[in-house]
Amino acid sequence: xxxxxxxxxxxxxxxxxxxxxxxxxxxxxxxxxxxxxxxxxxxxxxxxxxxxxxxxxxxxxxxxxxxxxxxxxxxxxxxxxxxxxxxxxxxxxxxxxxxxxxxxxxxxxxxxxxxxxxxxxxxxxxxxxxxxxxxxxxxxxxxxxxxxxxxxxxxxxxxxxxxxxxxxxxxxxxxxxx
Numbered sequence: 001x002x003x004x005x006x007x008x009x010x011x012x013x014x015x016x017x018x019x020x021x022x023x024x025x026x027x028x029x030x031x032x033x034x035x036x037x038x039x040x041x042x043x044x045x046x047x048x049x050x051x052x053x054x055x056x057x058x059x060x061x062x063x064x065x066x067x068x069x070x071x072x073x074x075x076x077x078x079x080x081x082x083x084x085x086x087x088x089x090x091x092x093x094x095x096x097x098x099x100x101x102x103x104x105x106x107x108x109x110x111x112x113x114x115x116x117x118x119x120x121x122x123x124x125x126x127x128x129x130x131x132x133x134x135x136x137x138x139x140x141x142x143x144x145x146x147x148x149x150x151x152x153x154x155x156x157x158x159x160x161x162x163x164x165x166x167x168x169x170x171x172x173x174x175x176x177x178x
Contacts, residue, residue, distance in 0.1 A: 003029045018042065042119040045112065046088045047076035047170045050099055050126045056147035058097050058129055063142065073167050089124040095136045097145050102128030107173040123170040
């Protein structure tokens with residue numbers, strides 16, 4: 001049986017705008033082994049599968065610094081301090097796309113990367129989405145909006161046109177709810 005490790009110490013190494021980096025010392029109660037681990041404490045995230053009345057998915061195209069690529073994703077982002085994940089989803093959809101939804105449903109959540117990250121990513125389904133305003137982007141966001149028929153999403157994933165792991169996970173959660 002595997003047990004939860006005992007945390008011996010935690011030291012903050014770097015505080016950045018989107019995460020705080022810690023060195024953590026933990027000991028296994030099973031083997032007695034002690035290790036030093038890198039942990040990123042991040043705020044939770046939210047993703048939105050936004051469907052129009054015509055069953056089109058609202059997608060965003062944006063440049064990503066990490067991969068140095070323009071990506072095709074669903075709207076989403078960081079949940080603000082003291083903000084409920086549902087309110088974060090509504091805010092992110094409207095800010096990034098200008099779309100509002102008639103109905104909302106939580107599809108589930110996944111751990112972003114439990115090996116070294118502390119946060120979750122919540123995925124919502126927003127239906128009856130209509131474009132009602134202009135984008136209200138963060139200072140360094142540059143986002144183009146496109147819509148794609150829902151039935152074309154699996155092919156976009158298979159062809160490597162949608163590559164963001166949390167977006168792929170979102171569509172998996174969506175498939176479980178069908």
